[in-house]
Amino acid sequence: MSRILGQTIEFEGRRITDRRDHIIEPSGKEAIREIVLHRGAVSIIAWSKPDEILLIRQFRHATGEELLELPAGTLETGEDSIDTARRELEEETGYRAGLIEHLATYYTTPGFSNELMFLYEASDLELREQHLEDDEAIEVVPTPWEEALCMVHDGRIRDAKTLVGLLMVRAAL
16 A cells, blocks of 8 residues: 655546645655546446437537447435436436446546446336436437447447446346
8 A cells, every 4th residue: 555645636626626646655666646536426227128228428528529328427425326326317318217226336547536436227217307407418319238239349339437337237148
């Protein structure tokens, strides 16, 4: 384990904090590490039919592209991840889950961030109403399961949380 000699907050935003750590590595070497602190997030594989999942299409400024993704979102302070998953699924897709199950928890980019992603699987969906935030433009894309897997392999899906989620479920099936 590394030993922290000092920490400085470089930036504090709505969703992330950038911290600079002065540390001594387990090897004994002194180093500076820039860490992005994040509250954590969820992603949801939502089965709209036995052989169909809900993907969303949205423009991502950081990539300059529209991406196909699983519904997902950031935990609110103090919020349990299953509550976040239920909330984000309904906000982004308009569907409420009758059944929801935790599948996995993983670090998204441990080389520079502490963000944990909680993966859920939702079924027994009931269509309600989409509740997008003011700055969101999301298109719900019902997608046959086999087509979603083809999109993974032909590069149409390039979002990491979506790749992990789809491939984990495929392996389990």
